[in-house]
Amino acid sequence: MNPRIEMTSTSASPTVLDRARLLAVDSLGVSIGGVELLSEVSFSVDAGEVVGLVGESGSGKTLTGLSLMGLLPGSAVVSGSVQFQGKELLAAEPEELRQLRGNELSMIFQEPRASLHPARPIGKQLLDVIRAHEDVSKDVARARAIDLLSQVGLPNPRRTLDSYTYELSGGMCQRVMIAMALICEPALLIADEPTTALDVTIQQQIISLLRNLAEERGISVVLISHNLGVISDICSRVVTMYCGQVANIDSTDGLLRHPQHPYPSALLQASKIDLDKTDDWVGIGGSPANPANPPSGCRFGPRCAYRRDECAAAIPPIAIASTGALTRCIRHAELELVGVTE
Numbered sequence: 587m588n589p590r591i592e593m594t595s596t597s598a599s600p601t602v603l604d605r606a607r608l609l610a611v612d613s614l615g616v617s618i619g620g621v622e623l624l625s626e627v628s629f630s631v632d633a634g635e636v637v638g639l640v641g642e643s644g645s646g647k648t649l650t651g652l653s654l655m656g657l658l659p660g661s662a663v664v665s666g667s668v669q670f671q672g673k674e675l676l677a678a679e680p681e682e683l684r685q686l687r688g689n690e691l692s693m694i695f696q697e698p699r700a701s702l703h704p705a706r707p708i709g710k711q712l713l714d715v716i717r718a719h720e721d722v723s724k725d726v727a728r729a730r731a732i733d734l735l736s737q738v739g740l741p742n743p744r745r746t747l748d749s750y751t752y753e754l755s756g757g758m759c760q761r762v763m764i765a766m767a768l769i770c771e772p773a774l775l776i777a778d779e780p781t782t783a784l785d786v787t788i789q790q791q792i793i794s795l796l797r798n799l800a801e802e803r804g805i806s807v808v809l810i811s812h813n814l815g816v817i818s819d820i821c822s823r824v825v826t827m828y829c830g831q832v833a834n835i836d837s838t839d840g841l842l843r844h845p846q847h848p849y850p851s852a853l854l855q856a857s858k859i860d861l862d863k864t865d866d867w868v869g870i871g872g873s874p875a876n877p878a879n880p881p882s883g884c885r886f887g888p889r890c891a892y893r894r895d896e897c898a899a900a901i902p903p904i905a906i907a908s909t910g911a912l913t914r915c916i917r918h919a920e921l922e923l924v925g926v927t928e
């Protein structure tokens with residue numbers, strides 16, 4: 587069963603897309619089991635751009651990624667608009683989506699081992715995918731697999747082809763997954779916590795691999811991560827999510843130095859981030875709001891040090907701050923929020 591699509595009248599209207607704009611998400615909403623897990627999610631990604639998607643656990647990052655891939659559970663009810671290369675994905679037929687996933691869109695996940703078959707050599711798995719996409723002989727596919735594995739920096743691609751996942755480290759498995767994602771030469775790669783399961787040195791190698799893919803091959807990346815060090819290393823813009831909504835969108839530099847929303851500011855303060863290291867957000871006081879029972883008005887309100895009564899009156903609309911950031915805070919103009927202190 588495919589997710590049910592409810593097109594909203596505003597978002598279904600044609601949008602003139604910038605030539606460089608690859609993805610435009612407009613008022614995306616996702617409900618599962620009657621609970622609105624994503625609402626009013628809007629952001630865009632340009633060609634060759636690396637955009638970070640950050641927020642605490644349960645804020646809706648993975649659901650957003652899965653929505654872009656058309657991989658939501660069949661029980662999901664989806665609304666809004668997701669335009670990719672000018673095409674409305676939410677109205678696409680399942681076969682069309684499968685084609686797009688096979689060619690233009692790829693996603694990699696936190697646990698690369700879980701995405702690979704434990705009892706089949708890596709080479710066979712790669713060859714299967716290559717030959718599903720390209721009508722080529724086994725020998726040509728094998729040569730392509732070796733080339734892909736060396737492109738992602740695996741030192742001995744021939745040996746890797748004959749290896750099983752248990753013989754490879756987590757970092758090597760993630761490189762194999764990235765190689766697999768590159769088979770179709772995607773325009774957009776969604777990387778969901780791709781380094782979380784890896785140790786710090788390997789994290790940095792995978793991140794520089796993703797950066798090279800964006801810089802040298804023009805592949806756009808949506809990087810989902812808890813790790814602000816990783817985000818600041820590679821992303822030009824950051825979408826901060828809270829309780830199924832976008833709280834803030836800013837350039838990475840703007841977010842780190844002059845945040846325009848109390849939520850990312852609090853996260854930055856709590857993390858005591860050192861931009862030269864890959865520190866995690868350590869979390870802030872209180873528990874994240876539950877999308878099944880969200881607070882009225884601003885969803886971050888109950889945890890916000892700057893809360894006023896009017897914050898609970900209505901969900902704040904997204905406003906443009908003087909810095910150019912987009913923020914869902916009615917008080918942004920009067921607050922002097924602190925980012926990373928140097």
Ligand SMILES: Nc1ncnc2c1ncn2[C@@H]1O[C@H](COP(=O)(O)OP(=O)(O)OP(=O)(O)O)[C@@H](O)[C@H]1O
Nearest residue numbers: 618623641642643644645646647648649650659877
């Ligand atoms: N299939 C599902 N059915 C019901 N609820 C779901 C489903 N998938 C996700 N959720 C809920 O949707 C919300 C957002 O989940 P999501 O996985 O997108 O968060 P996240 O920001 O990616 O968190 P994490 O960093 O822990 O992966 C959570 O409250 C989660 O429990």
